[in-house]
Amino acid sequence: MNSMAPATFNRPKMYRRPMPLLWWLQNRAYFRFVVRELTSIFVGFFAVLTIWQARALAEGPDAYASFMDRLSTPGFAILNGVSLAFVLYHAITWFNLAPTAIVVRVGETRVPDWIIAGANYAACVALSAAVAWILLRG
Amino acid sequence: MADTITLDVTRYHPDKDSEPTSQSYEVPYHADWVVLDALNYVKDQLDGSLTFRWSCRMGVCGSCGMMVNGMPKLSCAIPLSDYMPGPIRIEPLQYFPVMRDLVVDITEFLHKLQKVQPWIIRDEDKPLAEGEHLQTPAELDLYKQFSMCINCMLCYSACPVVGLEPEFAGPAAIALAQRYNLDSRDQGSAERLEALDDHEGMWGCTFVGECTKVCPKNVDPAGAIQLYKVASTKDWFKSVLLPWSSK
Numbered sequence: 311m312n313s314m315a316p317a318t319f320n321r322p323k324m325y326r327r328p329m330p331l332l333w334w335l336q337n338r339a340y341f342r343f344v345v346r347e348l349t350s351i352f353v354g355f356f357a358v359l360t361i362w363q364a365r366a367l368a369e370g371p372d373a374y375a376s377f378m379d380r381l382s383t384p385g386f387a388i389l390n391g392v393s394l395a396f397v398l399y400h401a402i403t404w405f406n407l408a409p410t411a412i413v414v415r416v417g418e419t420r421v422p423d424w425i426i427a428g429a430n431y432a433a434c435v436a437l438s439a440a441v442a443w444i445l446l447r448g
Numbered sequence: 449m450a451d452t453i454t455l456d457v458t459r460y461h462p463d464k465d466s467e468p469t470s471q472s473y474e475v476p477y478h479a480d481w482v483v484l485d486a487l488n489y490v491k492d493q494l495d496g497s498l499t500f501r502w503s504c505r506m507g508v509c510g511s512c513g514m515m516v517n518g519m520p521k522l523s524c525a526i527p528l529s530d531y532m533p534g535p536i537r538i539e540p541l542q543y544f545p546v547m548r549d550l551v552v553d554i555t556e557f558l559h560k561l562q563k564v565q566p567w568i569i570r571d572e573d574k575p576l577a578e579g580e581h582l583q584t585p586a587e588l589d590l591y592k593q594f595s596m597c598i599n600c601m602l603c604y605s606a607c608p609v610v611g612l613e614p615e616f617a618g619p620a621a622i623a624l625a626q627r628y629n630l631d632s633r634d635q636g637s638a639e640r641l642e643a644l645d646d647h648e649g650m651w652g653c654t655f656v657g658e659c660t661k662v663c664p665k666n667v668d669p670a671g672a673i674q675l676y677k678v679a680s681t682k683d684w685f686k687s688v689l690l691p692w693s694s695k
Binding site for chain 1: 589608675677
């Protein structure tokens with residue numbers, strides 16, 4: 311429908327307000343939502359970085375050392391720090407939303423939201439600990 | 449406490465205005481008034497041409513939804529005292545075409561509701577002689593929350609996807625579809641899925657979650673839509689992995 315739809319006998323001319331370009335600044339909830347969606351870019355960046363790391367590993371010790379050297383440059387360190395912050399934001403916001411999308415019933419009782427969200431956090435901590443153990447065991 | 453409060457109300461006359469304007473009214477403040485009472489004061493005492501919908505005054509009919517200070521609200525359910533000292537900005541529900549002043553056109557919304565076939569669908573009607581379709585309290589609990597919708601459309605005005613993509617079926621309609629899908633007496637989930645299994649249906653939802661926050665009846669449309677997505681995804685995997693199994 312155009313912003314000014316034509317009038318007919320039983321349907322008056324109507325006004326449809328165009329969606330403002332900056333609609334996502336209209337309230338905090340919209341802004342938080344858009345930030346959450348944009349954090350996907352950083353999740354994707356981490357995924358690409360991990361694939362890149364695996365490729366360097368497959369190419370041998372020299373390639374891997376060169377990759378790690380590149381990672382320790384200030385530019386990459388800052389980028390990784392910023393990415394980590396956004397990935398954490400991404401994970402936390404989705405973990406907190408999980409109870410809305412996952413309804414588990416035990417008998418006739420719905421499992422409380424905090425248990426569903428807590429299970430996500432617990433799984434994240436356990437997996438992170440497992441990865442840290444594999445990487446840091448020496 | 450001031451004894452008056454200012455309402456900045458959106459005005460739009462389809463025959464005279466090219467776009468809405470704002471008009472201010474000063475109304476008496478009463479601690480026991482809701483925003484709708486203040487609008488009715490304007491209508492009765494100050495300007496009889498102000499046009500808005502209302503009916504029950506008790507949060508049941510869903511007629512008096514409007515944007516109050518930028519948030520979709522039932523004007524009968526919000527005390528004037530919450531907005532003191534004012535002014536209060538009152539606009540028509542956003543993302544809907546405006547017919548006049550605070551009245552929006554709900555034709556598209558009604559089409560969307562109809563699209564999800566919000567009634568009990570049976571493969572074969574049971575003869576009346578066989579009696580009612582019985583349902584246990586536990587079966588009722590599965591969908592009861594989603595059946596509390598009063599079609600006030602606040603959730604549509606809270607959802608930016610509705611504003612960006614007017615074809616999107618929207619929170620209330622999809623939640624209503626899920627209400628019937630979860631009803632043990634219904635057998636129409638496949639037909640509804642056909643209507644909603646696309647970008648104009650459930651997959652258009654990006655889970656902003658504001659629909660649930662503004663719902664005056666705690667229906668949780670965002671939850672209904674995500675559960676619908678999960679159920680649809682399970683069905684899809686089942687059809688791919690176990691193509692021989694019937695639904």
